[in-house]
Amino acid sequence: MAKITDAIFAVHELEEMAERKTEVNRVHPLVKLVVTLIYMIIVVSFQRYNFFGLFPFIIYPVILLKLSDIPLKTCLKKISGLIPLLLFIGIFNPIFDRTPVFILGRVGISGGAISMVTLFLKGMYCISASFLLIATTGIDGICYALRLLHVPNLLVTQFLLTYRYITVLMAEANDVYQAYSLRAPGEKGVKYKIWGSLLGQLLLRSIDRAGNLYESMLLRGFNGEFTYIRKTRMQDKDYAYLALWLGIFAALFIGIKILVR
Amino acid sequence: MHMADALIAPAVAATMYAASGVTTAYSIKKVRLENDPKKIPTMGIMSAFVFAAQMINFTIPGTGSSGHLCGGLLLSILLGPYAGFLSMVSVLLIQCLLFADGGLLALGANIWNMAFYGCFVGYLLIYRPLTGKTINKKSIMIASVLGSVISLQLGAFSVTLETLFSGITALSFGQFLALMQPIHLAIGTVEGLITGAVVIFLYNTRPELIQKGAPEGSYSFKKVMVIMGIAVLLIGGGLSLAASQHPDGLEWSIEKITGNTELAAKDTYSDAVQSAEKIQEKTAILPDYSFPDSNSPVGTSFSGIIGAGIVAVLTIGCGVLFKMFRRKDSTAE
Numbered sequence: 001m002a003k004i005t006d007a008i009f010a011v012h013e014l015e016e017m018a019e020r021k022t023e024v025n026r027v028h029p030l031v032k033l034v035v036t037l038i039y040m041i042i043v044v045s046f047q048r049y050n051f052f053g054l055f056p057f058i059i060y061p062v063i064l065l066k067l068s069d070i071p072l073k074t075c076l077k078k079i080s081g082l083i084p085l086l087l088f089i090g091i092f093n094p095i096f097d098r099t100p101v102f103i104l105g106r107v108g109i110s111g112g113a114i115s116m117v118t119l120f121l122k123g124m125y126c127i128s129a130s131f132l133l134i135a136t137t138g139i140d141g142i143c144y145a146l147r148l149l150h151v152p153n154l155l156v157t158q159f160l161l162t163y164r165y166i167t168v169l170m171a172e173a174n175d176v177y178q179a180y181s182l183r184a185p186g187e188k189g190v191k192y193k194i195w196g197s198l199l200g201q202l203l204l205r206s207i208d209r210a211g212n213l214y215e216s217m218l219l220r221g222f223n224g225e226f227t228y229i230r231k232t233r234m235q236d237k238d239y240a241y242l243a244l245w246l247g248i249f250a251a252l253f254i255g256i257k258i259l260v261r
Numbered sequence: 262m263h264m265a266d267a268l269i270a271p272a273v274a275a276t277m278y279a280a281s282g283v284t285t286a287y288s289i290k291k292v293r294l295e296n297d298p299k300k301i302p303t304m305g306i307m308s309a310f311v312f313a314a315q316m317i318n319f320t321i322p323g324t325g326s327s328g329h330l331c332g333g334l335l336l337s338i339l340l341g342p343y344a345g346f347l348s349m350v351s352v353l354l355i356q357c358l359l360f361a362d363g364g365l366l367a368l369g370a371n372i373w374n375m376a377f378y379g380c381f382v383g384y385l386l387i388y389r390p391l392t393g394k395t396i397n398k399k400s401i402m403i404a405s406v407l408g409s410v411i412s413l414q415l416g417a418f419s420v421t422l423e424t425l426f427s428g429i430t431a432l433s434f435g436q437f438l439a440l441m442q443p444i445h446l447a448i449g450t451v452e453g454l455i456t457g458a459v460v461i462f463l464y465n466t467r468p469e470l471i472q473k474g475a476p477e478g479s480y481s482f483k484k485v486m487v488i489m490g491i492a493v494l495l496i497g498g499g500l501s502l503a504a505s506q507h508p509d510g511l512e513w514s515i516e517k518i519t520g521n522t523e524l525a526a527k528d529t530y531s532d533a534v535q536s537a538e539k540i541q542e543k544t545a546i547l548p549d550y551s552f553p554d555s556n557s558p559v560g561t562s563f564s565g566i567i568g569a570g571i572v573a574v575l576t577i578g579c580g581v582l583f584k585m586f587r588r589k590d591s592t593a594e
Binding site: 082162165168173192209 | 265266267271286289292293298299302303307308309310313316318320321339347348350351352355360361364365366424428433454455457459460461462463466467470
């Protein structure tokens with residue numbers, strides 16, 4: 001049950017963050033999406049031993065965290081979810097790969113240790129970048145950016161509807177599950193015998209809800225396309241934001257190449 | 262089974278994006294052709310339902326542990342394979358954006374591993390032919406379990422391949438595979454049982470909601486699929502009875518490997534990984550796609566584009582073949 005309420009809370013929390021009016025929140029969604037994707041592609045393209053090349057790219061999440069006024073704790077909470085997976089995969093590298101590639105004082109650092117740290121960095125950078133994108137843009141903004149990128153309307157509308165209804169249906173699932181748990185104390189999950197009827201009832205209610213939703217959408221003049229309130233044009237400051245980040249990424253890249261040589 | 266961004270190389274991510282992108286475009290075209298205005302809100306609500314349903318734990322009898330629904334097959338049974346696939350894309354996008362499950366770059370791979378196999382292999386090639394001729398409780402359950410098991414096996418196999426091709430870890434391909442397949446056999450069985458239970462409930466209460474099965478005459482598929490199912494069961498190496506207490510089979514598999522390989526780590530690496538790498542070098546069209554020099558993302562993305570192109574051609578080729586078969590079927594009728 002805690003899982004469902006946590007998830008509902010996470011959705012509301014993100015929505016509140018996206019509603020704020022910080023400088024980063026005001027940047028055009030398309031620009032933020034493009035910068036995030038470029039950043040992530042650069043980060044994952046680093047080879048597994050290239051810790052020194054990868055490290056300076058920490059600048060992007062750090063600056064964005066500062067500019068967007070998002071507490072570090074909230075971002076770290078998101079990252080922590082990924083740690084077990086990274087740890088399980090990364091832990092092999094020091095075991096399998098013991099060739100020292102780097103001497104620090106008297107200690108030889110193995111290739112495996114470096115590649116494990118690199119993997120962690122990549123994971124943290126990517127998660128924080130996508131978290132900062134959604135926390136400063138919101139789902140509406142991302143959908144608008146996707147439409148500008150000519151992602152088909154059917155897919156975007158469907159996605160937006162899903163998003164609007166997940167909290168409603170999660171709350172409903174929570175009620176059903178809570179009612180069941182109260183009548184079945186000490187059970188870890190739903191009993192086999194009522195797997196079908198428990199989910200089935202929830203499903204039937206959802207289907208009826210979809211019917212009502214469609215009718216009310218028609219009554220409000222839905223013609224297949226959502227209207228975005230925040231339809232905005234790219235302004236000079238948006239281009240400046242894009243150019244600035246691309247400049248920083250390029251400078252880091254060139255700087256690292258010169259230093260490594 | 263979500264792949265994270267950190268586990269995927271740009272070339273692999275681009276290739277998987279291309280494969281999933283072509284499938285998405287084709288599905289959008291098919292759903293548009295249906296011209297059912299009610300479909301979009303229904304798809305939206307159904308994705309939200311699957312998302313909410315994934316959070317409910319179901320006790321697995323006799324094991325004390327619990328499993329949950331993935332949804333690809335169920336969505337296809339309710340909405341058809343194309344709308345089901347698009348709904349799964351929404352579910353995966355929400356998981357990646359809001360809950361950091363998977364990632365933006367790995368989204369293409371995750372769509373392929375979890376939505377494509379469930380909707381097009383699990384439903385279109387297994388569930389529909391098996392329930393096409395006679396639909397009853399038994400056939401629904403068999404088709405659901407077989408459909409889920411085979412889609413999850415294929416998904417797990419893809420995860421292993423994608424991790425190997427990304428060259429991120431020193432993980433041994435053979436061992437990873439040997440543990441990924443059996444654990445996903447267990448997860449697939451539970452997923453199939455839950456899906457089957459829900460569909461049987463719907464079949465009893467509102468049978469009109471379930472998509473009609475395949476037209477009569479296409480039952481020869483059944484034989485092929487049963488053979489394929491047995492092959493996959495063999496590959497999986499038998500049902501892992503002790504179902505995982507861990508929510509994610511991928512993590513469980515990796516944990517299991519760490520526990521097992523501590524003693525013979527060095528030897529295993531030199532043999533298994535090297536031979537896997539040799540196979541990869543011999544079979545790959547672009548063996549140098551991961552570029553030893555890390556500072557060359559241009560080269561990496563170039564090979565990514567070529568990889569993407571090859572997959573696109575293959576997928577379109579499959580689509581054309583499917584169409585030809587369809588035409589043959591309809592003329593035969």
